[in-house]
Amino acid sequence: MNTLSPFQHQVSLKTSNSFGIDAVADQFFRLESPQQLAELQQSLKLLPEAIPRLFLGGGSNLILSDRLAALVIQVALTGxxxxxxxxxxxxxxxxxxxxxxxxxxxxxxxxxxxxxxxxxxxxxxxxxxxxxxxxxxxxxxxxxxxxxxxxxxxxxxxxxxxxxxxxxxxxxxxxxxxxxxxxxxxxxxxxxRLWKPELSYGDVAQQLQQRGIHKPKPQDVSDVICAIRQSKLPDPAIIGNAGSFFKNPVVSPALREQILRSHPNCVSYPLDDGNFKLAAGWLIEQCGWKGKRLERVGVYEKQALVLVNLGGATGKDVRALAAQIQADVAENFSVNLEVEPVFV
Missing domain, CATH: 3.30.465.10 (Uridine Diphospho-n-acetylenolpyruvylglucosamine Reductase; domain 3)
Structure with a gap:
């Protein structure tokens, strides 16, 4: 490797991903200015041609492998x-x-x-x-x-x-x-410039009412949503997680009716195209996964939509847990859950 290479080698990404996986990047570059990009592109010639690139922001939507045979470019542009x-x-x-x-x-x-x-x-x-x-x-x-x-x-x-x-x-x-x-x-x-609040989710309107706020300002809505999220979701600084792990699935009216016959309390939302969006967290909870542990990973006890790192979890551990949850939901509801984070 050329000694003038701007890349760092064998860099730990444990603190750079919210799930807290102790992954190591073969090559690493921290981007702090757009002007560095021209230089960076020239420097890529110093690397093997086939090496993939990975752009890393806050690492909140990635599930990393233990070793990344890639050039990880951490985007640290500010302003x-x-x-x-x-x-x-x-x-x-x-x-x-x-x-x-x-x-x-x-x-x-x-x-x-x-x-x-x-x-x-x-x-x-x-x-x-x-x-x-x-x-x-x-x-x-x-x-x-x-x-x-x-x-x-x-x-x-x-x-x-x-x-x-x-x-x-x-x-x-x-x-x-x-x-x-x-x-x-x-x-x-x-x-x-002409702002109107979006309060269609019942939790938000209810919290505002409890606070005695009848004409909310944008900051009021933000404060309430922060409080709701903090009550349901774990802080990644305390317990590793990637937030909502599965997308809320969209199903046909026929499948929704089929599910309602056996589960009348199924949580669903109508869409403009006539289909329905189901609450993925509700489906997972009905399958008994809420609060369940699987060695080093588990499902958060307060929100079944969140998978958590219980200590030393690897990308393989997370993938295995997600696959078991997907299989159970498919078997019980004929619904295929899609993962939100990207496995790398």
């Missing part, structure tokens, strides 16, 4: 600003390495509503469009304006519009065709 104030929206931007929740709180501190329902979601600004993160009736795409990404194939920056990102439920083009090709450096959001 946030108001770009434009129009009649209907205010355009704000966040660098890809900014902590997502801190960015949301910054927008609220500027008097800008819109992202409050996405409070306390772990991860970074740059990772948020990849997953099209969502919670409590909102998705990132609802307020997305555009993003900038570096193309490692062409060696240049490119701007992506909302349509070009091909957003879907917990999905985007960056999880598919453009995975590991484009590194997102900045994301812009269009936040409404």
């Amino acid at each position: 946030k600003q108001i770009l434009e104030q129009g009649e209907e929206t205010t355009i704000v931007s966040g660098a890809a390495g900014e902590n997502w929740h801190e960015f949301v709180q910054w927008t609220l501190a500027q008097g800008l509503g819109g992202l409050e329902n996405l409070s306390l979601i772990p991860g970074t600004v740059g990772a948020s469009p990849i997953q099209n993160i969502g919670a409590y009736g909102r998705e990132l795409k609802d307020f997305f304006h555009q993003l900038t990404a570096f193309d490692f194939e062409l060696g240049e920056f490119r701007t992506f519009t909302k349509a070009e990102c091909q957003f879907a439920y917990r999905d985007s083009i960056f999880k598919r065709e453009f995975k590991d090709r484009f590194l997102i450096t900045e994301v812009q959001f269009a936040l409404p």
Whole structure:
């Protein structure tokens, strides 16, 4: 290896992934400035041609293998600003390495509503469009304006519009065709000047009512959602986890009716296309997995949708537990659960 190589070797990623898996990266690079990308692309010639790339943000949506025979590029770009104030929206931007929740709180501190329902979601600004993160009736795409990404194939920056990102439920083009090709450096959001709260989830409206808040402001909604999430989800700093581990499955009206006949209390939500979204956590709990342990991994005792690291868990341990849960749900409900985090 060339002694001028900018890469670190055999770097532990234990503190760089929220599940706390003690993975080791063969090659590692910390990206702190967009200007480093041109240099980085040239330096890639120092590595074996076939070595894969892995872009790492907060590591909250990844389940890592014990050893990564890859170049891990940790995105540590920082900065946030108001770009434009129009009649209907205010355009704000966040660098890809900014902590997502801190960015949301910054927008609220500027008097800008819109992202409050996405409070306390772990991860970074740059990772948020990849997953099209969502919670409590909102998705990132609802307020997305555009993003900038570096193309490692062409060696240049490119701007992506909302349509070009091909957003879907917990999905985007960056999880598919453009995975590991484009590194997102900045994301812009269009936040409404005329704000309306999204309170369709009963827990949120109930909590506001209990607090005596009848005309909530964006910060009020954020505070309530933070309280709800903290009551249900473990803090990764205390117990390793990747948040919600399975997507809420979408089923046909016929399958929903079939499930309701044997489980009248099945939790479901109607969709615009006539299908229904089921609560994955409810399905898992009905199969007896809530609070269950499987050696070094388990299902969180307060929320069946969350898998946790009980100490020394490996990626193989997590995959095995997820597979058993998927098999049980399929057998009992004829529903296939899809994993949210990416196994690497």
